[in-house]
Amino acid sequence: MRKADLVTAIVLLILAAVVVWDSYELGIGWGPGGPGSGFFPFWMGLIMIGCCLGIIGQARRRPDGKPFIPRKGIAPVLKVLVPAVGFVVLMQFVGLYVSAAVYLAVYMRWIGRHSWSTVAGVALGFAVIAFFVFETWFLVPMPKGPVESWLGY
Amino acid sequence: MGFENLLLGFEVALHPFNLLIAAAGILLGVIVGVLPGLGGANGVAILLPLTFSMEPTSAIILLSCLYWGALFGGAITSILFNIPGEPWSVATTFDGHPMARNGQGGQALTAAFSSSFIGAFAAVVVITFFAPLLADLALKFGPAEFFAIQFLTFSAFVGLGGGSPLKTLVAIMIGFILGSVGLDMVTGRLRLTFGFTDLMKGFDFIVAVIGLFGIGEILLTMEEGLSFRGTIAKISPTVVWQTWKTFPRYARTFARGAFIGFWMGFKPGGATPASFMSYAFAKRFSKHPERFGKGEIEGVIAPETAAHAAGTAALLPMITLGIPGSPTAAVMLGGLIIWGLQPGPMLFVDQPQFVWGLIASMYTGNVIGVLMVLAFVPFFASILMIPFAILTPLIVSICAIGAYSVHNSMIDIWFMLGFGVVGYVFKKLDYPLAPLVLALVLGDMAEAALRQSLIMSGGSLAIFFTRPISGAIMWFALFLFAMPVIGPWWRKLRGKPAASLPSVPH
Numbered sequence: 001m002r003k004a005d006l007v008t009a010i011v012l013l014i015l016a017a018v019v020v021w022d023s024y025e026l027g028i029g030w031g032p033g034g035p036g037s038g039f040f041p042f043w044m045g046l047i048m049i050g051c052c053l054g055i056i057g058q059a060r061r062r063p064d065g066k067p068f069i070p071r072k073g074i075a076p077v078l079k080v081l082v083p084a085v086g087f088v089v090l091m092q093f094v095g096l097y098v099s100a101a102v103y104l105a106v107y108m109r110w111i112g113r114h115s116w117s118t119v120a121g122v123a124l125g126f127a128v129i130a131f132f133v134f135e136t137w138f139l140v141p142m143p144k145g146p147v148e149s150w151l152g153y
Numbered sequence: 154m155g156f157e158n159l160l161l162g163f164e165v166a167l168h169p170f171n172l173l174i175a176a177a178g179i180l181l182g183v184i185v186g187v188l189p190g191l192g193g194a195n196g197v198a199i200l201l202p203l204t205f206s207m208e209p210t211s212a213i214i215l216l217s218c219l220y221w222g223a224l225f226g227g228a229i230t231s232i233l234f235n236i237p238g239e240p241w242s243v244a245t246t247f248d249g250h251p252m253a254r255n256g257q258g259g260q261a262l263t264a265a266f267s268s269s270f271i272g273a274f275a276a277v278v279v280i281t282f283f284a285p286l287l288a289d290l291a292l293k294f295g296p297a298e299f300f301a302i303q304f305l306t307f308s309a310f311v312g313l314g315g316g317s318p319l320k321t322l323v324a325i326m327i328g329f330i331l332g333s334v335g336l337d338m339v340t341g342r343l344r345l346t347f348g349f350t351d352l353m354k355g356f357d358f359i360v361a362v363i364g365l366f367g368i369g370e371i372l373l374t375m376e377e378g379l380s381f382r383g384t385i386a387k388i389s390p391t392v393v394w395q396t397w398k399t400f401p402r403y404a405r406t407f408a409r410g411a412f413i414g415f416w417m418g419f420k421p422g423g424a425t426p427a428s429f430m431s432y433a434f435a436k437r438f439s440k441h442p443e444r445f446g447k448g449e450i451e452g453v454i455a456p457e458t459a460a461h462a463a464g465t466a467a468l469l470p471m472i473t474l475g476i477p478g479s480p481t482a483a484v485m486l487g488g489l490i491i492w493g494l495q496p497g498p499m500l501f502v503d504q505p506q507f508v509w510g511l512i513a514s515m516y517t518g519n520v521i522g523v524l525m526v527l528a529f530v531p532f533f534a535s536i537l538m539i540p541f542a543i544l545t546p547l548i549v550s551i552c553a554i555g556a557y558s559v560h561n562s563m564i565d566i567w568f569m570l571g572f573g574v575v576g577y578v579f580k581k582l583d584y585p586l587a588p589l590v591l592a593l594v595l596g597d598m599a600e601a602a603l604r605q606s607l608i609m610s611g612g613s614l615a616i617f618f619t620r621p622i623s624g625a626i627m628w629f630a631l632f633l634f635a636m637p638v639i640g641p642w643w644r645k646l647r648g649k650p651a652a653s654l655p656s657v658p659h
Contacts, residue, residue, distance in 0.1 A: 005582055012323060019330050022345050034608040037337040037344055040600045041330055048326035051319045058319070068581060073376035080375045081574070084368070084549050088566050096557065100550040104543075112542020122543055130554065138203045140558045 004068035005059040013052040020045035083107050095145030101127040159281060162509025166517045171214050175514060178215040179522045182222015183529075187230055187536050189374045191367060191548060192239055193223030194480040194590070198362040199555030201488050209492040210510040216488060217468070217511060218518040220481050221273065224464050225526045226533065228265035228457060233258060233534050241424040241460040244432040248445060248452030255448050259392040262530055264453045267397065268407065270523040272458035275411035276418065276465035277515040284501075284512065287473040291498035294474075296609070297616050300602035301623035302476055303595055305630040309420045310588040312633030317583060324579070324589040331356045332596020339604065351564045358593040360556045362484055364569040365586050367552040369576020371545060388530050396450075403454050406435050410455050414462025419470055421478045421591065424463035431459030465515065472508055473498060476595065480587050483594040 023038030023045060030036070069077065087103035094102075105123040108114045114122075134140045135153065144153060165171060185196035197216050204212035227242040232249035245265060252261035294302075311321045334345045335355030346352040400407075410431040417423035417430065435455035436445045445452045467478035468485075475496030477483035489496045500508050526533070556569035576586060592599075610616035618624045632639075 001582075004578075008578060008582055008584075012327070016326070016330075019345060022347070026342060026344060030612060031340065033339055034604050035612075037340045037342045040603065041333045041344060044326045044329045044333075048323055048330070051323045051326070054319045055317070055323070058317075069376065073378070076375040076378060077372050077577075080372055080545060080549075083546070084570060084573075087546075087549065088553065088570060091553075091566070092563065096554065100546075100553075103550065104546045107546040108542050111545075112540055114540070114542065118543075122547075126547065126550065130550075134554065134558075139206070140202060141561060142554060142557060143563060 001066055001068050002059055002062060002064040006056060009052045009055040009059065013049060013056070016045045016048040016052060020049065079111060083110075091143055093145060095148055096142040097127045097131050098145055098147050100130065158285070158505055158509045159513060161506060162511075162513030163516075165210055165506055165510030166214065166513035171211055171510070171514065172517065172521070174211050174215045175218045175518045175521055176525065178218025179222040179225075179518065179525050182219035182224075182522075183226040183229070183526060183533050184222075184536060185219070186223035186226020186239075187533050188544065188548065189236070189370060191551075192227075192370070193220045194362050194484055195366045195370075195552075196223055197481055197484045197488075198359045199367075199551060201359060201484060201491070202555065202558035204488065205491060209489075209494055209504075210507050212488065212492060213485065213507065213511050214514040214518070216485050217514060218522070220464070220485075221515075221518050221522045223481075224273075224461055225266060225269060225522055228269060229262065229526070229530065229533055230537065232261045232265060232453070234537060241428045241456075241463070243425070244428040244456035245453060245460075247432065247456075248447070248449050251446070251448035252450065252453065257448065257450075259388045260396045260450060261448075261453050262388060263393045263396040263527065264450050265457045266523050266526050267400070268410070268454040268457040269461040270519055271407055272411050272414050272461035273465045273519045274516070276415050276462040277512070277519070279415055280465065280469050280515070281512055284469060284473050284508075287469070288498040288501040291474050292502075294498070294622070295620075296602040296605035297620050297623040298626070299474075299476075300599060300606055301617055301626035301630065302470075302474060303599045303602065304617075305626050305633070306421050306470075306476055306478075306591065306595070307588060308630035308633035309423075310585065310591075312636035313420065313423070313426065314585060314588070316585050318637035320582070320584045321588055324584050324586070325592045328589040328592025328594075329596045329599070331361070332358075332593045333600065338597070339601075354560065354562075356568065356593065357559050357565065358487060358590060359484065359559045360565045360568050361572050361593055362480060362590055363552050363556050364572025365576035365579075365590065366480070368549065368569060368573025369580060369586075371548060372573065372577040373580055375541075375545070388527060393527060399450070403451055405438070406451055406455050407458055409434055409438075410458030411462045414459035414464075415466045417459070418463025418466030419478060421467075421587070424460050424467065424479070427463040428456035428460040431455040468515075471496070472500065472511065475500075475598075477591060480590045483591050487594060 019041055023042035026038030027036035028038045028042040083103060083106060087099055090102060091099040101123040104126055105119050108119045108122060134142055181200070182193065182196060185191040186193065196219050200216065200219060204215060227237065227239045228245055228249070230236045231242040231245040232253050235246050235250040237243040237246055249261045249265060252258065307325050310325065311318045314321050330345070332355070335343070335353055337344050343353060413431045413434070414427045417427035432452060432455050435451050436442050439445065439451060441449070464479070467482050471477045471482040471486055475486065477486045486496050494500065494504060494507065552569060553566050556565045557563070559565055579586060606616050617627045
């Protein structure tokens, strides 16, 4: 936990430094319309740097406790995260509905070991219901791909 | 303030379409409240894009009812499954779950729903009388006063939040910095985009809410490997009636809970401490403190009354000052802006129908809500029986739809995933998420108020302290900021052991 605390604080410190630098470039002084564009983020970044230094100081003085992620906790987290990333990558090519159906099917079969009939029912059912709710009822367009254009949408 | 305004509001809220909307909102709210990873703030955020084409009054009724529903839903999981859906439901599990295990689940649920209703109702009555007065006062506010109130909002997180004050400050700063990414409306210059066109429109707080609270929560739930093995509770009219008959005994607990809830609730982040405080008071004043923690009905009544009074009171600063007290209120405030309304005290003058419709719908929504949850508890509880291998991808898909629909942009879905990982890490390391979201929402307003005030004063910060109202608020805010330093010192001075806040499991 301590190591994760330190690493996070250092990453945030670096990000804050980048913000301060970029804001400084923009102008933190008095412009024609009052305080310049960089004024607000500059000070926010400076305060953040101070706090991060404080957190690093506190973390260094504290003994190391339990690990950030318990060993048996890593796999379940990745099992959620990796398919979710795949879902979003696939979405760029085939649109949201098809991608969601594939994602649901893969996840249910791989993680849940559900029967093929349940998998097909839920995956297709969700895609079709979502399609009609968003595309025709609420008129909120979602990313679409070749399947939808083949169907005439 | 006039009684006729409230009547006007009821005319709006009792319109059949709006009643239907309210019922739909409650239904969706209880569902998102029961599901892991979809709390009130998140549900409102996902639904918000669907309301863009609705009439603002109906839209706010839908969203606020979703919020009430989520508050009710949290009690179901706390009592039956021992899983607090929201931090302010934690205290409900102390006695609610033991009751369910002793076969008194029906009584516990009835007590929780009824006391939620009573707490919320008491808070709405106070809002009804107090909101117009506060709005009247706020009409005289200038940019300095508004900045001071925003300053106070964030100082409350640092001083009363209970976590690490440094981490709270970092969370606030991250929110402000993310909020300033993109086009600067005053000077027309691009800030912090580093040449990436995707960053030009900045980070939308709705996407942030969906990622931080939705995806982050799912990752956390999965890591802990929660299994939803709950107890079954039957609610019959007899159980409800038997439970209600015991209520007059707890009149003091109700009154205390509602008072604590309202008092803590209109300040940001107040619902969780309010529920714990109410529980602690109930235990202290009880004739049988030894029964607490083993299934005492008073231990359900006290935190639920306070949590709902606080959750309701959190809307007071949102409608009167345009400053939200909770992430959910922040999302609703974002909705107001999208629907073309200017949040702030002028709402009471310009849009009486909207404001009073919302206030009246708090009455109708809570009545509909308590009846619905009492009637359909088995249905709502059965949602958690759905295997997680189906729930997880469904929730992720719904979150993605919500994130995409905000701006119809693919990059927002990536941001959502990114915020999800950040939310997971931050929750594990105790960086609070609520102030981050609030800072992201209020960033533009706070910066504008600061700049205008500085222009008025010619660049001197003294303007915040020389004007009477803003000065008083600023000094109080500075006091709250100093709380984490003063508090331990003061306790040492009085020779008392450091009070340990009840730890909140995530």
